[in-house]
Amino acid sequence: MEPIIPVIELNRERPDTDRIPWHRAPAPDGSMFGCALARKLDAFGPLTEQDRSALTGLTVYTRPVGRHVVLVEQDCAADHALIVFAGFAGRHKRRASGRRQILAYLIPGDLCDRGALHGYPLDHAIETLSHCRIARVPRAAYLDLIENHPGIAFALQRARLAEEATGREWIANIGIRSGVERAAHLLCELLERLGSIGQASDGRFDLPLTQADLAEALGLSSVHMNRVLQTLRRDGMIALQGRHLRILAPRRLRQLAEFEASYL
CATH class of the missing domain: 1.10.10.10 (Winged helix-like DNA-binding domain superfamily/Winged helix DNA-binding domain)
Incomplete structure (x- = not known):
């Protein structure tokens, strides 16, 4: 039978590049990457130009990440918010045998802020499924964003409700x-x-x-x-x-x- 989408075996050995520390760095064409986040949130609550500018500013935290890189391990508490600016990532649970169940696809504009807000450990892992651009926003910067931009905070609350419904x-x-x-x-x-x-x-x-x-x-x-x-x-x-x-x-x-x- 002719395959439609090729099966790619995951390389379980993480290359050294997967362990590069996150850091602030200028993102190329930040407006392009910030657009998906602003468009998504604007659908949940009208954003001001100041809100849009603040969201675009988050691209300074982005870096390219390869396919099948674990962003947050299961049972780990992150001290940052993760935002997908390009590519596909996913939430998943994995058994000791290596089998996994993908719980959600994260596409451009999707965000995981549980660590930034509460510091609770995740009950699942987050991993890139394709080549991505990912922002890791420090807790202080993220809390400052939602405190000073109530329109963004409101839109994020509604986005979480949609994520739960999904x-x-x-x-x-x-x-x-x-x-x-x-x-x-x-x-x-x-x-x-x-x-x-x-x-x-x-x-x-x-x-x-x-x-x-x-x-x-x-x-x-x-x-x-x-x-x-x-x-x-x-x-x-x-x-x-x-x-x-x-x-x-x-x-x-x-x-x-x-x-x-x-x-x-």
Whole structure:
């Protein structure tokens, strides 16, 4: 069977570059990277020009991070907020055997501030799934941001509610939908999320994920995931070329998944 998305085995040995300390450094074209964060938050609460400028300023904390780099280990308490400015990352739980379940995809504009706000240890790990640009914002700088920009603080609260609703939808997706329906629902969700930050148009978006990354989010084996994608392609619902996906029949895909975007 012709594979649609190649399976990439993860290299469990972390190269030395994964351990480079985080530091403040100028980010190239900060407005470009800050745009996704501002567009996402603006959808949850109107932002002022001062708010937008403050969000763009967070790009001084960014650096490029390679694929499959652990950003926060499970059971570790971070003293910073993590923001994805480019690429895909994910939250996951891993068993001693090495098997993992991806709990959420983090796309540009997504943020994890639990460490910055409370210092509680995470009950899951956060890892990059593609090449990314990640900001690690120190607690003091992050608290200063939300204290001096109530519009940002309000939008972040509403964004957390949407994240919680998305988590519940993922549980339902795995529990009550078939493999094809699960994949259809996930692709509809990604189209909505990426479209809201200006990174999807005409049903097209970059999908820098492996077959294993998709399978581990949907509770499927890699073989089953491949068959599911083949089915969606054969039925004329999607097309894949490299890491670029196009949804050819969005209405049919939504109907198949019984997708409603109101939870986002």
